[in-house]
Amino acid sequence: MQIKSVWDGNEAIARFTPRPYHTAVPGYVYGGLLASLIDCHGTGTASAAAYAVTGREPGTAPYLRYLTASLRVNFLKPTPLGPELVIHGRVKEMAGRKVVVEAWIEVNGETTVQGEVVAVQAPDHMIEALLNRA
Numbered sequence: 001m002q003i004k005s006v007w008d009g010n011e012a013i014a015r016f017t018p019r020p021y022h023t024a025v026p027g028y029v030y031g032g033l034l035a036s037l038i039d040c041h042g043t044g045t046a047s048a049a050a051y052a053v054t055g056r057e058p059g060t061a062p063y064l065r066y067l068t069a070s071l072r073v074n075f076l077k078p079t080p081l082g083p084e085l086v087i088h089g090r091v092k093e094m095a096g097r098k099v100v101v102e103a104w105i106e107v108n109g110e111t112t113v114q115g116e117v118v119a120v121q122a123p124d125h126m127i128e129a130l131l132n133r134a
């Protein structure tokens, strides 16, 4: 998705403006894209929170990256295509290798999508694969 999740010490925020090819019903954003935004931002939030609790600078080695174990998405209202989407992520629970993140999407100040991501710390061989990707 190429989104940038920014951690403010309490929650993470990302912004994304869907393109016309992200349409399902004309005028509205495709739900699969919205689920992907919750997924990507949820795992990014887990990573940022893990760096924060260990007092480390985000993105530094040894890398703290997360895989999606579970993804739940509720589409509360249709999401209009055109305006920028603001994706929020907040840690609900953190224990061992697992982080549960609640995430939601706002458009024009209204929440249209709400979700939850169970993220589990990625094993070393997958972190290597991420680092070595072209």
Ligand SMILES: CCCCCCCCCCCCCC(=O)SCCNC(=O)CCNC(=O)[C@H](O)C(C)(C)COP(=O)(O)OP(=O)(O)OC[C@H]1O[C@@H](n2cnc3c(N)ncnc32)[C@H](O)[C@@H]1OP(=O)(O)O
Binding pocket: 039, 040, 043, 044, 047, 048, 058, 059, 065, 066, 067, 068, 069, 070, 095, 096, 097, 098, 118, 120, 121
């Ligand atoms: C600085 C910021 C940078 C950000 C960069 C971002 C990079 C982007 C990276 C791109 C990423 C983008 C995202 C993608 O696209 S990731 C791609 C899609 N995801 C996958 O392919 C994951 C496939 N699954 C697995 O590899 C394993 O099953 C995992 C690793 C997930 C867990 O198997 P593992 O054997 O290793 O762990 P464990 O069994 O010891 O469990 C550990 C804990 O987790 C809990 N649990 C497990 N499964 C579930 C479940 N389904 N629901 C609820 N909870 C679950 C479990 O109860 C336990 O909790 P607790 O009992 O201890 O409380």
